[in-house]
Amino acid sequence: MNYLENLNKEQKEAVLYTEGPLLIFAGAGSGKTRVLTYRVAYLIEEKGVYPTNILAITFTNKAANEMKERVGGLIGNTEGMWISTFHSACVRILRQNIESLKDFKKNFVIFDTKDQETLIKECLKELNLNDKNFPIRGVATEISRAKDMLIGPDKYYDRNMHDIRKRKLADIYSLYQKKLQKNNALDFDDILNKTVELLEQNPDVLQYYRNKFRYILVDEYQDTNFSQYTLIRLLAGEHKNLCVVGDDDQSIYSWRGADIGNILNFEKDFPGAKVIKLEQNYRSTQVILDAANSVIKNNFARKSKKLWTQKSTGRLIIYHYAVDEREEADFIMNEVERVIAEERRDLGDFAILYRTNAQSRVLEEACMSHGLPYRIVGGFKFYERKEVKDIVSYLRVIQNPDEDLSLKRIINIPKRGIGNAALDALTQYAASKADSLFSALLEVDNISRVSPKAKKGIKEFVSIMSELMGIAETEKVSKLVKEVLERTGYLDELEKGEDEESRTRAENIKELLSATFEFEALNENALLPDFLEQIALMSDIDTLEEGKSALVMMTLHSAKGLEYPFVFISGMEEGVFPSQRSYFEANQMEEERRLMYVGITRAMERLYLTAAFERTLYGSTTYNTVSQFIREIPKELLIKV
């Protein structure tokens, strides 16, 4: 196989070592994706492994698609292989098997963060708890952390009996789970947890998938949480043909439950595991690597490794200390323009990174005033916009009429004269019959407390919905969305509005429609559940189109796995980066440092670090000192301009 010639000694070893547990420590830019894709190709072409016996897990859909493409490039096609994120793979397993868990039906929907918050709010109300003592986001995080650890409501209660507040939290958690079940909905965490539950409780299902996935690869293993780890152990526990790739220095998701211990303990978990370190970097210049190495060596909790390259020393790192954030942004834009003019580079060669999304605004304004085309990853989420979510809610009710949450959202959109009074009566009626809100709508004639006006509206709504449900059976998603827009009069109403806002909303709706066409072009026989799943599990970075000639801006987190010839890291100030909130704990500060390490190693040719003396963020002005991470870079690597 001639393509093995393209690999260095360690990479080759990693590709050829196919049987038994293998841990690959892959430093930034060390050709990790190349190893993974060659490994898959090698398994199939040389070892005669069936594509259907391969499971490759990545963290984003973007990474999964990239891997599919590259494997396809090596061996022709990737049919039969499962190359996907944890979440997509689990949804796929659950769609087949969730009914053996009894609590859920095949047509379940996925609740995003916003839906979760709405549901928790309902729980608080029912339990007479106020959101002062139980801030919704805080409760959501607490529940999510418990779920990451596979701790259910009962176990959570048992563990925290001594703590009055946490006992209440256990009540919320428990009610929250009941409500999810009633809505026939899973949140992000449950997608993983229910899969674990399914496999643990059904030996035959587990055996099926163990036999099916003879070879398992997991990318970004340092970012796995306990439930993902458990899932992998379940699937790989028998044959142990498990290859995990990761870099403890790039673990930046502990706040999401990721446990760096999973990668550090791999050799204990899988005795006899082979360990390979990839330290040769193919991405960056020596200067950039020296900076990265010297920053990360301040961390204690890590496996020692050192990136090196055969590339030239490269240019020094440019550090600019600006007066304020506007001047900082201006400096960046001027520099971009200068380099483009003098060195004939493309705008797409530049990326600007920052710690928080809130920092993007000034940069965006600067791009506009300089007339530079730009793309921002994240921040605004297309599918969380009001108008888009409205239409998606229609689709969700069509797929799963049990889902009260979306139903409540859309029942009076556009206005049908169904107000709170009617909704209360309906909710109570549904509760008394322990049935869904939708079923109460069908029996509205039996509910005396609903006004005639509301009854008329409800009947109208029900008839529209049943028509749409019929359409969903036979038609494609794009056609369905069109019908939703038409029959509900949603788009009409927006187009009547003369103001700017109505116009952008109408545009967003049209964008949603074109998203359905795109979806159909890529997924031939895909149906409504597939579409809803895709949009629910889509991450910001998945929407980044590559090869476009535009300046890219994103958070440091989003930038992981990407590379750009020119990288700017802005807001290099204490309190901004590292973030204020990381001061309390040493391991949080180490995580910030890893984030810095990730940021630095995105740069191929040149790195810029910028800070501002005065910064206005969230309406108040602060004066911060320069980030400690700049001081951790040897002076001789920096030029101050």
Add this chain to the structure above:
DNA sequence: GTGCTAAGAGTTTTT
């Protein structure tokens, strides 16, 4: 039941 205004709360990172 709808629509407006005023006050209040929350701002790290996200599958």
Add this chain to the structure above:
DNA sequence: CTCTTAGCAC
């Protein structure tokens, strides 16, 4: 500072 929510008047 901005977005959301709650309360009030029609």
